[in-house]
Amino acid sequence: MYDEIATALSELDEDAVLNGVKDLFKKGVPPIDILAALQKGMETVGKKFETKEYFLSELIMSADIFKSATDILGDAFTSAESGKLGTVVIGTVKDDVHDIGKNIVATVLGSNGFKVIDLGVDTPHEKFIEAIKEYHPQIVGLSCLLTSAFDSMRDTVAAIEAAGLRNSCKILIGGGPTDEKVREYAKADGVCMSAQEAVEACKKIVGVN
Amino acid sequence: MTNAELLAEKKARLAKVIALEKPDRTPVILMEDSFCAVHMGVKLSDFCSSLKRENEVMVSSVKAMGPGVDGITAPYGAGNLFPLIFATKVKLPGKELPDNTLWQLDEREIMTVDDYDTIIDKGWGAFQRQYLIEKINYPFDSMMEQLGHGQEFINNFEEAGYLVYSPVVAATVNEQFGGGRSLPKFMRDLFKIPDKVEAALDVIQAETVAVLRQQIRAFKPQVVFLSPARGASAFFSPKLWERFVWKYLKATAEVIIEEGAAADLHIDGDWTRDLEYFKELPKGKCIFETDGTTDIYKIKEVLGDHMAIKGDVSPVLTSLGTPDEVYAYASKIVRDIGPNLILSSGCSLPPNAKVENVKAMISAVTGR
Numbered sequence: 114m115y116d117e118i119a120t121a122l123s124e125l126d127e128d129a130v131l132n133g134v135k136d137l138f139k140k141g142v143p144p145i146d147i148l149a150a151l152q153k154g155m156e157t158v159g160k161k162f163e164t165k166e167y168f169l170s171e172l173i174m175s176a177d178i179f180k181s182a183t184d185i186l187g188d189a190f191t192s193a194e195s196g197k198l199g200t201v202v203i204g205t206v207k208d209d210v211h212d213i214g215k216n217i218v219a220t221v222l223g224s225n226g227f228k229v230i231d232l233g234v235d236t237p238h239e240k241f242i243e244a245i246k247e248y249h250p251q252i253v254g255l256s257c258l259l260t261s262a263f264d265s266m267r268d269t270v271a272a273i274e275a276a277g278l279r280n281s282c283k284i285l286i287g288g289g290p291t292d293e294k295v296r297e298y299a300k301a302d303g304v305c306m307s308a309q310e311a312v313e314a315c316k317k318i319v320g321v322n
Numbered sequence: 323m324t325n326a327e328l329l330a331e332k333k334a335r336l337a338k339v340i341a342l343e344k345p346d347r348t349p350v351i352l353m354e355d356s357f358c359a360v361h362m363g364v365k366l367s368d369f370c371s372s373l374k375r376e377n378e379v380m381v382s383s384v385k386a387m388g389p390g391v392d393g394i395t396a397p398y399g400a401g402n403l404f405p406l407i408f409a410t411k412v413k414l415p416g417k418e419l420p421d422n423t424l425w426q427l428d429e430r431e432i433m434t435v436d437d438y439d440t441i442i443d444k445g446w447g448a449f450q451r452q453y454l455i456e457k458i459n460y461p462f463d464s465m466m467e468q469l470g471h472g473q474e475f476i477n478n479f480e481e482a483g484y485l486v487y488s489p490v491v492a493a494t495v496n497e498q499f500g501g502g503r504s505l506p507k508f509m510r511d512l513f514k515i516p517d518k519v520e521a522a523l524d525v526i527q528a529e530t531v532a533v534l535r536q537q538i539r540a541f542k543p544q545v546v547f548l549s550p551a552r553g554a555s556a557f558f559s560p561k562l563w564e565r566f567v568w569k570y571l572k573a574t575a576e577v578i579i580e581e582g583a584a585a586d587l588h589i590d591g592d593w594t595r596d597l598e599y600f601k602e603l604p605k606g607k608c609i610f611e612t613d614g615t616t617d618i619y620k621i622k623e624v625l626g627d628h629m630a631i632k633g634d635v636s637p638v639l640t641s642l643g644t645p646d647e648v649y650a651y652a653s654k655i656v657r658d659i660g661p662n663l664i665l666s667s668g669c670s671l672p673p674n675a676k677v678e679n680v681k682a683m684i685s686a687v688t689g690r
Contacts, residue, residue, distance in 0.1 A: 169557045170509045210426050213505050260637045260672035294638050
């Protein structure tokens with residue numbers, strides 16, 4: 114049944130996934146095991162994305178099915194979260210209110226085993242610093258769509274450094290116009306060009322591959 | 323040379339590039355709005371207070387860049403018009419945003435699944451007006467009144483000797499749901515209720531194309547801007563892309579061409595996978611406008627003998643680069659892409675582009 118759920122998720126068969134999860138949950142199968150099957154399915158989705166069999170549309174749909182499936186587990190899903198790979202604090206930087214890309218990355222990271230603290234949009238650097246102190250993330254993700262927000266990215270990285278927290282986490286950037294030149298400008302550790310790249314980069318940072 | 327003669331020369335130059343003939347030099351078209359405000363020292367809140375104000379500032383900015391510029395993409399800014407294209411709210415400087423923060427789509431799920439049925443039953447026009455006014459609080463009637471002055475705005479550029487590259491602007495119909503439903507919800511709809519989405523898109527397409535024909539007949543544009551920006555190949559699997567993006571993009575481009583204009587295909591994002599499809603459009607009648615995400619050299623390789631290419635000096639380069647870097651890149655694509663190129667920024671010049679960088683881009687054609 115575990116393999117069937119994983120396969121159904123990788124094939125975006127929502128009904129089969131949800132029925133399978135309901136069935137296992139009723140039988141008293143530990144939520145952590147059900148979660149593992151779902152995450153295996155998400156891993157396959159990621160691989161299909163990398164080989165260009167799947168695209169953003171399939172990433173979004175798979176994450177949506179994953180969320181519906183974990184909703185069935187309810188509070189049991191929360192307690193099963195102890196198996197999380199790591200913590201990511203993510204937000205769109207100050208002066209930029211775009212959140213579609215950031216939300217997609219947060220959702221896909223969440224369905225791939227990361228605990229995601231989403232700070233929302235137009236996020237002042239103080240909020241990032243507070244979150245780093247509170248959640249001790251291994252990764253901080255900064256998003257923007259506007260080139261005029263590059264300065265906010267740079268300022269946020271500088272503020273994290275000034276707060277003495279720069280070495281406690283890796284800082285990744287992403288969003289429409291970001292590239293290696295922007296990463297250099299912002300003094301971040303990496304740039305991710307897609308949600309799946311973000312998953313791979315985060316896994317690498319926490320030593321899972 | 324009079325401004326009228328200059329304008330005629332620029333239009334002829336552009337016509338040659340589109341027809342895949344050899345022009346006297348590469349045309350330079352600036353795609354810009356917010357940059358003009360910063361360039362002219364105007365607050366963005368002031369700039370986007372009306373289309374008239376945008377037009378005044380943009381004319382001043384283009385004139386300040388000098389006669390080496392052939393023209394500008396549109397006669398007014400894009401921010402105020404976003405809800406008409408994306409069916410979603412836009413936050414504006416001086417209103418929801420600080421005075422000098424760029425306008426931004428505030429994209430969330432405002433349109434519901436039930437709205438697909440309403441559109442199918444009642445038509446797009448009636449739905450759109452009511453939706454924009456009631457759900458988005460959009461000043462629909464005021465905007466229509468302002469758009470009614472379109473010819474005056476075009477004249478302000480043409481009288482100064484600069485062409486307005488695409489006086490008529492259209493978007494592929496998927497943009498309405500990609501914005502109104504939000505992109506993630508729209509994508510989910512494509513898996514869950516594809517037939518309903520397609521039926522609603524067909525209704526919008528039929529009405530949009532009818533209006534577009536009227537606009538082309540009224541303005542007689544050389545080029546019509548057509549944005550399928552959220553339809554990038556990287557966003558959709560091939561079957562979804564063919565059904566929900568290409569079908570409407572191709573049909574709309576064909577209408578533009580049938581009405582006697584060229585279709586400027588505003589291709590943001592990565593479309594590499596599907597470049598071959600563009601060969602289905604008539605030769606010498608389209609411009610592939612890339613923001614740089616789809617590699618311009620790959621576009622030339624696949625489509626270079628089929629359509630002109632516009633682009634693609636990146637916003638990262640114009641905002642963070644040096645004049646020498648911008649000049650080097652712009653000169654390189656002028657040389658390598660050859661007579662099919664219309665030199666421009668990749669998508670819009672950002673507000674924080676450096677003026678000296680924009681001048682460096684222009685000088686790749688006019689000389690330093």
